[in-house]
Amino acid sequence: MNSTGKIFLLIFLYFIDLNLNSQITVSAWVDKKSVPINESIALTVSISGASALNPKIDIGNINDFNIYSSGRSSNISIVNGQITSTVEFSYTLTPKRTGKFIIPKIGVFTGNEKYFTKEIEVEVTPPSFNNQSRGQIKQQTQPGRKTHTMTRDEMIFVKAFTDKKSAHPGEQINLTIKFYTAIPIASNPQYNPPNYSNLISEELPPPRTGTEVINGVQYYYAEVKTALFAIMPGKATISPATIIAYIQPKDDDFIDPFDPNFIQKFFSRATNAEEVKLQTKPIELSINPLPPPPPDFSNAVGNFFITAKTDQTSVNLGDAINLIVEITGKGNVKSINSPEFKSENFKVYDVLSSETISKTNDVIGGTKKFTYIISPTKEGDIKIEAIKFTFFNIDTKKYETIYTNPINIKVNKSKDGKTYDFDKTPQQLSEISKKQSDINYIYEKISPDFIFRLESLIDRYSTIINITAILVLLINYIITKRQESIESNPSDYAYKKALSNFKERIKKTKAQTDPKKKLTEIYDSIYDYISAKLKKNITHLTFSKLEIEIKNCKSDFSTEILSKLKDLIERIEFLNYASANLNNDEIENIIKDSINIIELMEKEFLK
Template sequence: MKKAAFLLFMTFSFCGAAFAADISVSASVNSNVISLDDQLELSLAVSGGGTNLPDMQLPPLPNFTSHSAGRSQNISIVNGRMSSSVNFRYILAPRAPGKFTIPPIVLEYEGNRYKTEPIEVEVLARGKAPQSSRPEQVTAPGGQENKELFITATVDKNTAYVNEQVTYTLRFYQAVRLLSNPQYSPPSFAGAWTEDLSSGNYSTTVNGRQYAVSEVKTLLFPMRAGKLSIGSASLKCRAETSGGSDPFSDDFFNNFFSGGGKTVVLQSEPLSVNVIALPAAGNNAAGTGAVGSYTMAATLDRNSARVNDAVTLTVTVSGTGNIKTLPAPVLPDWPDFRKYETVSSVNTDKAGETLKGSATFKTVLVPQTPGRKTIAPVSFSFFDTAAKKYRTVATAPLALEVSPGVAAGEPAQAGKARQEDASNGITVVTRDIRYLKPITDWQGAGGYVYSKPWFIALNGLPLLLLIAAFGYTRRQARLSGDVAFARRTIASKTARKYLKQAKSLLGASAPLEFYGALSRALLEYIAHKTNVSPDGLTLAALDGLLSARGIPQEDRQQIHKLLEECDFVRFAPAKI
């Protein structure tokens, strides 16, 4: 309990920090073409990583009559990261037909100046119906047009070659606040190599309704021909219950602190991709399995060496594709060299939603004969999906100057040795054989060596090492077989890791991540100590766990209060 009290003290010591967050502003309209009989809906949005977002005011618009249609706030949580936005809706009634420009709307906040892009609007004469021109609006899947929460899953291609990149995208649409972190269960990608991309957040309009969208992307590389089946993804969350046309008008405290809201489980539709086998033989490039677009280069770590010296050949394959599964290039037969095993390393980059990078292959070569040697080009073949054919790239030939080495057992020349001695300032006085004479009474200087304390201690060292090894082995065996013991062992270390993370966020303008790290430190510590999962651990269940283990009520109340304060800062809107 002393460790728990220490962690509690460390956690409370951070809770008074103040933060600031970068923001962005945007403006949008529900249509760029309306008639004089219609009204225009203008939305102003302020988004940022914090919860204390400023208000945005509409300037005078001489060509429109305007009035406010309400204010709403959205807080979204994806993978433990929170972002918030405040939306201001205005109804604009045009005064006359024509083409007008809604000027940039400026917001000054904490010494910085933000502004929206201008918006062009065309107002037609009365009685003229504008063509439908709602730009870039998403259509919700069947049966979900009026849903407050829904998810969609898509792939960027329905047909792909073996080992060709396919991008799977899951989007979570929310029009109400969440009262807890969503629990995402990805689908099954059996039969494909996967690489996760970073998630993203943005806002969009679906059937005239504003949604905050969280996007998760996964790169898939099918490993065999046939049908690649992608299962259903699921997402479980607890959201507030909307009580009117404005989904953000409910009282936050009533939902959050009274355990209100509703639990929603969302599932995406399963998908499939038709995977085509790579073209068969008829090209000597077939058979490597590499797919994408690549270049190749080779270098030697030196330009000259002696016979039997080790020289490192480095071959680098760079480009776009499944870098991690690239095979090592086949080295040609070099009769003048002895080759050793190739060692590889991979460096990947997922920027731009495409897997790219480089694979490096290092091979040690040992020249066997002297002379000027040429390292013949190394080639590498791959299937180019854009051109739908195999391509082969090759390195440039490399030159190596090999000089004769010193033969085994060959003595150094005496004249050369004498010359080196003279150059070092050593004068040879005489040369003769000096016999070694043993000391017959060497033990008289300090007694026999086996009677020395250090010798006795040294003999006991193997026994101590054996005892230590036995203890270490037993501990490792218990850690492997006793999950509860293993979790109790790492409880303090895990909590310190999150506290260190929170300390680093103290002045980094990241309040949500800061309080999330504090909450995680305490929950992870208690969960490890009690051998329960920290996910979905409610305050009531937590109090029951602590009470069952004899934790005093005063300590339980402190823990309860701390977690409530952290959740309040993380989930509460900037203004109620």
């Protein structure tokens, strides 16, 4: 075999081993592809593989939805010495406006490589309220109807409150931020959470939306809850939260807040909206110290139970056993440390941990799983003694110690017939050959016959293989550099692709059968194009403010083109909200005019 072939063979085998040991699979999915604007979507991101235990998820490029973390679950399996983990991140997404949107590729960084999920298309429809709730609202609001003029502060406001004013460290405190409005809004409100002092937070999705009657007035509300856990005794503070809403301007037609169907009209006037910023008041909490703890207290606060099991109960001396200890209950399971495991009969090599978080009925809980990799140190029938776990029971306000059940293990002679004495000194243990490690996992070696046949093939086709390898590396380099460029400057990439993305969306729009949806898609495509060129979200701006933004970006932008753009937008709005029936000729004219105007704008931006 020539030297080039040998080098290629080494590289080939290296990459085979690399792929087998570090293969990562990432995926993302939603629970539904169509959702009313007053409801939410559940998004799940899953990562599986040998190095998937602590991935970092990048969801910062999801711009059309408000994002709330719903929890994380993880699982570890150890088979023949190979550790494989699966981690799932759950999120709740609430749409900001109606239309068709793309959840972009989500980046997953595992420490060595960055992976991406596939894009997901979601349609957001107008709000959905059943007939029964409408009737109930009507009965509640009509008898108490008021006639006096309400102030702006009475018609739109936000409240923040906690379910308790004092707590122990580690005890759950629920914070509620509730936004009310009796004024039509252009989209779901945007929530900017507060900052916390001496507290850690865990979101409690999904956000709730609906209607509520206060003093005879019907309000639309949006509610966000967060679980808080105090870190140490003393004071804890919650800074003001900010709510950004887009409402109808004062000079627009007023929608009667007592109208039982007024909620359905909120999301139909998104084209001429006024931004309103609201802030909650700061909140101060008193954190009381825990009673004096016992020596073996694990710093866990909640209400838990513990179990233990092994993956096998009969092993050979020198084999590994996975001892799995699970602590389940309510409380912040992320903060639970591994219970101490000591035994003269077993040697502990490593401890791995994972958790599954639950948020049922706004209560944080779940399971913390610890996998102890252990090996017996002697033959015979031996026992894994009960493992204890001490925590502060938040229900009884007392410390409790709980235990696992003992586990019996039968240890047979080692496979080679030797006896291992783990108490011997390193000099005495040196008699053991390197091939006989104290933990024997199955490892299947590549046969010599396979290597010989592979070498023959490489010798015969070495030139073709080398050229192919160079081409693959070159293509991979180009793709990698292009992807790095996109990731480092996503706004620049969107700027360059704005026109082609616009035309692609318009092309798909032509296949749409519903004229109203066609108009909505054309309208959204125009605004998304301008957002990409300005490198900012201008969805909720009035045209006068939009014109200012374009002029700020490019002061010499053609006034004539802006005038044509204004006429086009006004035509779309008029047809969308005023026309009951639309014909295909009108839609086709709108499409042609949209393409012409956007192409003119593209030339202006490139000047």
